[in-house]
Every structure is written in structure tokens, then in C-alpha cells.
Amino acid sequence: MAWYSETTTTKKKSKKDLWIKCKKCHSHIYKSEWEENLNVCPNCNYHGSITSYERINLLFDKNTFKELFNNISPKDSLKFNDLKGSYKDKYEATIKKTGLSEAVVTGHGKINGIPAIVAVMDFRFLGGSLGSGTGEKILQAANYAYDNNLPYIIFSASGGARMQEGILSLMQMAKTCAGIARLNKKNIPYISVLINPTTGGVSASYAMVGDLNISEPGALIAFAGRRVIEQTIGEKLPDDFQTSEYLLEHGFIDSIVNRKDMKDYLSNVLSFYNR
Amino acid sequence: MKQKKKMTNKKKSKKPALSAWEIVSISRHPKRPILQNYLSLIVKNFVEFHGDRYYSDDKAMIGGFAEIGGQKVMLIGHNKGKKTNENIERNFGMAKPDGYRKALRLMKLAERFNIPIVTIIDTPGAFPGLEAEERGQAEAIAKNLTEMASIEVPIISVVIGEGGSGGALGIGVGDKILMLSNAIYSVISPEGCASILWRDAKYAPDAANALNLTASDLLRHGVIDEIIKEPGEGAHTDYEAIAESVKKSVLKNLEILKKLSVEELIQSRFEKYSGMGKFSVNQSADRQVNK
Numbered sequence: 001m002a003w004y005s006e007t008t009t010t011k012k013k014s015k016k017d018l019w020i021k022c023k024k025c026h027s028h029i030y031k032s033e034w035e036e037n038l039n040v041c042p043n044c045n046y047h048g049s050i051t052s053y054e055r056i057n058l059l060f061d062k063n064t065f066k067e068l069f070n071n072i073s074p075k076d077s078l079k080f081n082d083l084k085g086s087y088k089d090k091y092e093a094t095i096k097k098t099g100l101s102e103a104v105v106t107g108h109g110k111i112n113g114i115p116a117i118v119a120v121m122d123f124r125f126l127g128g129s130l131g132s133g134t135g136e137k138i139l140q141a142a143n144y145a146y147d148n149n150l151p152y153i154i155f156s157a158s159g160g161a162r163m164q165e166g167i168l169s170l171m172q173m174a175k176t177c178a179g180i181a182r183l184n185k186k187n188i189p190y191i192s193v194l195i196n197p198t199t200g201g202v203s204a205s206y207a208m209v210g211d212l213n214i215s216e217p218g219a220l221i222a223f224a225g226r227r228v229i230e231q232t233i234g235e236k237l238p239d240d241f242q243t244s245e246y247l248l249e250h251g252f253i254d255s256i257v258n259r260k261d262m263k264d265y266l267s268n269v270l271s272f273y274n275r
Numbered sequence: 276m277k278q279k280k281k282m283t284n285k286k287k288s289k290k291p292a293l294s295a296w297e298i299v300s301i302s303r304h305p306k307r308p309i310l311q312n313y314l315s316l317i318v319k320n321f322v323e324f325h326g327d328r329y330y331s332d333d334k335a336m337i338g339g340f341a342e343i344g345g346q347k348v349m350l351i352g353h354n355k356g357k358k359t360n361e362n363i364e365r366n367f368g369m370a371k372p373d374g375y376r377k378a379l380r381l382m383k384l385a386e387r388f389n390i391p392i393v394t395i396i397d398t399p400g401a402f403p404g405l406e407a408e409e410r411g412q413a414e415a416i417a418k419n420l421t422e423m424a425s426i427e428v429p430i431i432s433v434v435i436g437e438g439g440s441g442g443a444l445g446i447g448v449g450d451k452i453l454m455l456s457n458a459i460y461s462v463i464s465p466e467g468c469a470s471i472l473w474r475d476a477k478y479a480p481d482a483a484n485a486l487n488l489t490a491s492d493l494l495r496h497g498v499i500d501e502i503i504k505e506p507g508e509g510a511h512t513d514y515e516a517i518a519e520s521v522k523k524s525v526l527k528n529l530e531i532l533k534k535l536s537v538e539e540l541i542q543s544r545f546e547k548y549s550g551m552g553k554f555s556v557n558q559s560a561d562r563q564v565n566k
């Protein structure tokens with residue numbers, strides 16, 4: 001299910017890392033300008049990737065975010081080996097490289113004064129794939145929201161289930177949704193924000209069952225991969241297929257919100273819940 | 276007589292264990308019993324209901340009232356075919372969003388009238404097609420996973436052949452998950468996994484082994500509750516025997532679940548799925564991040 005593995009921005013390394021080439025309009029943007037604009041192209045509004053902590057900093061009021069459950073990390077319980085080596089070596093290298101312990105960061109804080117629990121996925125960690133540790137953190141954060149009557153927001157960015165954990169990764173879909181189901185029963189708000197990309201087993205579980213499903217412009221949101229579908233039906237698919245704009249038009253997301261507006265959008269929506 | 280004695284002396288070493296890839300082949304055997312066979316062998320009074328009330332009637336997923344050994348249930352399952360024309364009509368058991376929505380509609384109906392639910396899993400996966408994406412394949416499966424977590428009647432899921440990823444799980448959130456001894460249940464097909472992680476589908480046997488997709492793997496990892504042993508060389512060699520075993524196992528597990536109160540049922544289902552998966556827990560170190 002984790003078929004998506006493409007970096008979202010192409011850095012022009014040769015030119016001293018000064019420039020960023022926009023993946024959509026191909027214009028060259030000063031790196032500093034790109035970053036000041038929250039990794040969004042000032043020319044065409046293409047939303048490049050940002051890390052989980054960058055997003056947390058954009059979202060929460062200063063000094064309010066407290067991380068929770070970051071003592072959880074992957075385990076190679078299947079002793080999974082492919083051509084490139086063991087899963088264990090792979091995630092240990094990823095932990096070292098990214099400083100993350102799993103593909104999601106969880107915690108609580110205040111958004112324009114409104115308290116909320118969040119889970120923010122990070123695509124740098126094994127393509128944001130949903131493993132047992134990822135699912136556990138997302139469930140524990142849901143349980144925290146349940147116990148404390150706080151709204152829950154998940155930012156998804158994932159290629160899908162983590163193949164190296166086999167059936168256990170598939171079961172994380174049921175596990176996380178069981179957490180969401182309890183929030184529904186208790187009328188606790190759950191907002192899903194689908195970031196580029198949200199595909200496979202993550203789109204087919206918690207990401208698609210928000211009371212509100214929100215996205216950023218141009219995000220890829222899909223169940224099956226484009227190539228798989230093209231092979232199945234034997235024809236080319238339209239360019240905008242599986243983009244957030246396509247899903248908005250087909251009724252699966254509520255709104256597309258620019259990154260710079262996301263914080264105010266969310267706090268405004270949460271203010272209606274009168275909690 | 277003499278021969279039998281010899282066999283028992285040799286204990287269990289009479290047959291070498293099958294490889295994961297051999298089991299994959301048995302699970303996909305062209306003569307392997309499908310839902311329709313179980314319907315005619317162990318189900319009486321099947322009253323099929325059609326349609327999701329939104330778009331269509333998906334023939335890859337069927338459901339309705341059914342009696343198994345005198346027990347009235349809501350039976351829902353993937354509907355593979357054997358002949359080519361059957362498989363074309365039933366889309367090889369690959370359901371579209373309409374199929375998952377029909378399944379949920381019937382589960383909700385069963386819940387209202389306190390009828391236990393039995394789901395039969397046998398699919399290569401949810402259908403990966405344009406119209407499936409357009410009508411929300413991801414949403415349909417996600418909704419089922421969420422709703423099934425709190426359906427207030429017992430749910431038994433039986434994996435009879437192929438448990439293909441999200442398409443299988445979409446009707447698979449049971450209180451008890453039973454699995455035939457040569458069935459498979461996996462996050463991705465061995466071919467799909469091999470083409471991604473081995474860069475070539477010909478490594479599917481290696482991927483099958485690595486993925487831990489056999490019934491004994493799943494039992495060991497705490498994902499399923501019971502293995503239903505297949506006769507002889509596999510379920511395809513004796514339809515009556517395997518159907519009878521499935522019936523017995525379903526009825527036995529239903530009796531156990533029927534003793535639970537609704538609260539106990541929902542709580543134990545939540546705990547069952549909460550406990551799925553294995554991860555490392557390091558020293559707790561909650562920390563402040565944003566400044």
C-alpha cells in the first residue's frame with residue numbers, strides 16, 4: 001500500500017543550495033524567500049513539504065506545545081529483510097538522520113488560545129508510513145483527547161501502511177479508527193487535515209473520517225496508486241485526478257486552506273464547538 | 276494397521292511444512308471453495324439484500340439474512356467467482372465503494388435488530404479503478420473501520436481465501452477473526468511488495484515469506500483468534516469437510532460472544548484492536564518543542 005515515494009521539492013544542490021526549483025511551475029526561487037513563504041511557491045502557490053515540527057510551530061501559540069508519547073519508536077517484530085537489508089537498520093538510520101522517533105509527532109497546545117491535541121505526520125520518516133508505533137501514538141493521542149475532552153486534529157502525510165511490519169501495519173488502520181470511533185461517541189471534535197501526500201492505508205483509515213476533512217492546495221490524496229489504476233483500466237488518467245481540488249469537487253473534503261491561513265482557519269472552526 | 280502405527284510413531288513429521296509461497300498458491304487455487312460454495316453447503320434460508328442506496332449494487336460484495344446451523348445471522352462477504360463470466364460479473368471479488376457501503380448498511384440493520392454479523396473475507400483487494408477512487412474508495416473503507424468499532428452486536432470474520440489488505444479489513448473488524456489454515460491475510464500482495472521492495476515481482480516468494488501472511492503467522496502475532504484446519508491437501512479437496520469445520524467454529528465462537536453484554540462486547544473489541552502491533556517504548560521524555 002505504501003507505493004508513494006517521491007520527494008516533493010527538488011533542490012538545486014549544485015548552485016550552493018541558494019535556489020529552490022518549484023516542482024510545479026519550475027521557477028527558481030531564492031531559498032530564503034521560499035522558506036519565509038512557508039515552503040510555498042510565491043509564484044504559483046505550490047505547497048512544498050515542511051517537517052512536523054515546522055508545522056507545529058506554525059500552528060500553536062508560543063510556548064504552549066507539549067509533546068506527548070515520544071517514547072514510542074518502531075520494532076522489527078517480523079525480522080523483515082529485503083534486498084537492501086533489514087527493517088531495523090532502516091528505521092535506526094532514519095531515527096538518526098531525522099531526530100524523529102516515529103512517523104508522527106503527538107502533543108497538545110493552544111491554537112489562538114484554544115486547547116487541542118494534535119498528531120502531525122512526518123513524511124521524512126519512512127515515507128510517513130503507518131507502522132505499529134505510528135498507530136500507537138495516534139491512538140494514544142486520541143485517548144488523551146477522549147479523557148480530557150479536547151478536540152483532536154491529525155495532519156496526515158503518508159504513503160500508506162508500512163509493509164515491513166506486514167499484517168501488523170494493516171491492523172493499525174482498525175486500531176486508529178477504533179480510537180476515532182470513541183471520540184465520535186463522546187461528541188469530541190475530530191478534524192483531519194490531509195497533507196501532500198495522503199495515500200493507501202492512511203487515506204483509507206483515520207485521514208478520511210474527520211468530522212471535517214481539510215486539505216492544502218494541490219495535495220495528492222488517493223487510495224490506489226495512479227500507475228496501478230492506469231494498468232487496471234488501460235488508459236491515462238486526468239491530470240487533476242486524486243488532487244485535493246478533485247476530492248473537493250467530488251465531495252470528500254470540506255475545504256482547501258492555504259498553509260499561511262491554516263492556524264486561523266482551525267481556531268475559527270474550533271470556536272464554533274463552544275467548549 | 277501396521278502402517279498406521281508407523282505413522283503415529285513418526286509423530287507430526289509426516290508432512291514438511293509448506294512454504295509461505297505454497298500457501299499463497301493454495302489460497303488462490305482455482306478450485307478453492309468460495310463464498311457461494313459455503314452458501315450452498317452450510318447456509319439455509321439466505322435472503323440476499325441489494326444495493327448501497329447511493330449508487331449501485333456491487334456484485335463483488337454480497338449480504339443478507341442467513342441461517343447457519345439454526346442460528347440467524349447477517350452474512351456479508353466478498354463474492355469471487357470460479358468461471359470467467361462469474362468473475363467478470365463479480366469483479367474477481369474486488370469491491371468498489373458501493374460494496375463497502377452496502378456492507379455497512381446491512382451491518383447497521385443487523386445492529387438495530389440484535390442480529391449477529393458474520394463476514395466472509397476473500398478478496399485480492401479493494402478495486403483499484405477510476406470510478407472507485409472517484410466515489411471514495413478510501414472514505415468507504417475508513418468509514419467501515421470506524422463504524423465497525425462500535426457496532427453493538429457480535430461480529431465474526433472468517434478469512435476463507437485471500438485477505439487482501441484494506442479491501443479485506445473493510446469488512447474484517449470482528450470480535451473474533453477466524454482463518455482457514457491455507458488462507459492468507461496481508462497488508463500488500465506478495466507481488467506488489469516484491470515489485471516495490473525487491474524492485475521485481477519475481478521475488479514474490481521472498482516477499483510472501485517476509486510479510487508473515489499465513490494463518491500461523493497471524494496467530495503468532497495475535498491478529499487472529501483461531502485457525503480452522505483444512506482437510507488433506509487443502510480446502511479444495513473436500514468441500515463438505517471444510518464447510519462443516521467453518522460452521523462449527525463460527526457457531527462455537529458466536530456462543531462465546533453472545534454471553535457478553537453490549538458494554539463488554541464494545542470494550543473488549545476496543546481493547547482487542549488497541550493491542551494490535553508491536554513497538555518499542557523508551558524512557559519517557561515528554562518535551563517542550565516550540566518557542
Ligand SMILES: [Zn+2]
Pocket residue numbers: 022023024025026027041042043044045046
Ligand atoms: Zn511554483
